[in-house]
Amino acid sequence: MTTQRDKGTITINDIARMSGVSKKTVSRVINKSPSVGANTRKQIEKIIEETGFIPNPQAQALAFRRSFLIALVYDNPSPQYIANIQRGVLKALEGTRFQLVLRPCDRAELNYHDKILSFVQQHNPFGLIFVPSMSEDIELSRKLKERNCHFVRIASVDLTDPAHQIKTADAEGAKLAARHLAQLGHTKVAHIHGPELFQSTHERRDGFKAGLAEFGLSLAPELTIEGAYTFDSGVKCATTLLHGKERPTAIFTGNDEMAVGVYVAARKAGLRIPQDLSVVGFDDTPIVSRIWPPMTSVRFPIRDLGFDVATLLIDSDKMPPAQQRTVPQIVELDLIIRESTTAPVSEIR
Incomplete structure (x- = not known):
């Protein structure tokens, strides 16, 4: 030899x-x-x-009549979310023959279905991973199933084919944020939510409302405003809220990107966090512990979620239908309390 x-x-x-x-x-x-x-x-x-x-991966692909590419398909505007999902997926693929490719999309494009179907036809991937809001496109899922394309989805609501879904408890996470602010004594609470296209927007907003209702509180329409899950939209929406007739004493945002924008708007308005304004984010991304004061946020284990969904994609392809799940795997969320929240000034006095 x-x-x-x-x-x-x-x-x-x-x-x-x-x-x-x-x-x-x-x-x-x-x-x-x-x-x-x-x-x-x-x-x-x-x-x-x-x-x-x-x-040789090409030779292996020919032998299996399928490539070893796994595509992460997304239109999520939060780069931190996508980066963390990607890291989790890559961790799950270590030591395997699979390779990850990124496939960004724009659901606003009229022909985006055709682009994804063309991608599948050209590259014949092992499978696709869909994150919100791509995962919520039922018509696209139907077209992919017709072509026997293997895929898994992350979503905050029950979808068809639960064996190939991971469900996130977004509403319950938002309830935790509402309870925390209500228990501190806040009654003028605002919410900057994500785009209406995202089902997570509805789940988080509805969950936040339900949590406030447990304390006899409601979310005023004038204190509810739509953002875009981006930093810039957080600055813009918070500026509008903080210069309105009824300035809130606390703001809950649909994700951490927008929450950091709230910090900037508060500073520009001469407000202190948390003395003048409490802020709660959603996702618990690394940035929340690196800004000052560290931010209270609903922990959404994004990297772990990426690992789990990639594992589900690989394992579910090998599992016979009789052994597959009849309900989706559920990821529970929790609230990490830091220094961006406190009782409102009126209560302190």
Whole structure:
């Protein structure tokens, strides 16, 4: 046996020759088939390790009649959300043959369905991961199923095909934020929510309203304003709220990006956080513990969610229908209380 050749030029035929077995047997070991004896498997794996042989993904794709690409499909305007989902997915793909590709979309484009279907036809991915609001597009899901395309979805509501969904308890997380502010004594509470297109917008807003109602409070229409899940929209919406007739003593935002925008608007208005204005975000992204004061936020385990949804995609493809879940996997949220919330000044006095 020789290992003098460039590792990049070693082929599966070389491994078969060095091992004294057929190329088919080597292929079975590479693809973790249980039909190879333990001693033979060990011998082949040792030679693969010593030679540094790397299987050709294109050849594997041809053998399986499917590529090993996993596409993360999104139109989410929050870059921090996408970055954390991506990191979680990549963690799940470590040590596997799968590779991640990003496929941003714009649901406002009339032909965006055609673009995704064209992508699927051209690249024949192993599967797709959809995050909100892409995951909530029922018509797109129907078209993909017609083409036998494998996909999983993250959503805050129940969708069809629960075996291939992870559900996030957005409404319950928002309730925690409302209860916290109500217990501190806030009655003039504002909410900057996300785009109406996102189901998470409705879940978080409805959950926040329900949490306030438990304390006999309501969310005034003039203190409810639509943002875009972006920093700039947070600044703009908070500026409007803070210069209105009824200035709120607390603001709950639909995500942390907008909440950081609230910080900027408050500073420009000469207000202190939390003495003059309490702020609660949603997602608990790394930025909330790096700004001053550190922000209270609903913890949404985005990176873990990315790991779990990628694992679900890989595992559900191997699981027979009879063993698949009949209800979606649910991710619970909790509230992380930091220094951006306190009792309103009137209560302190």
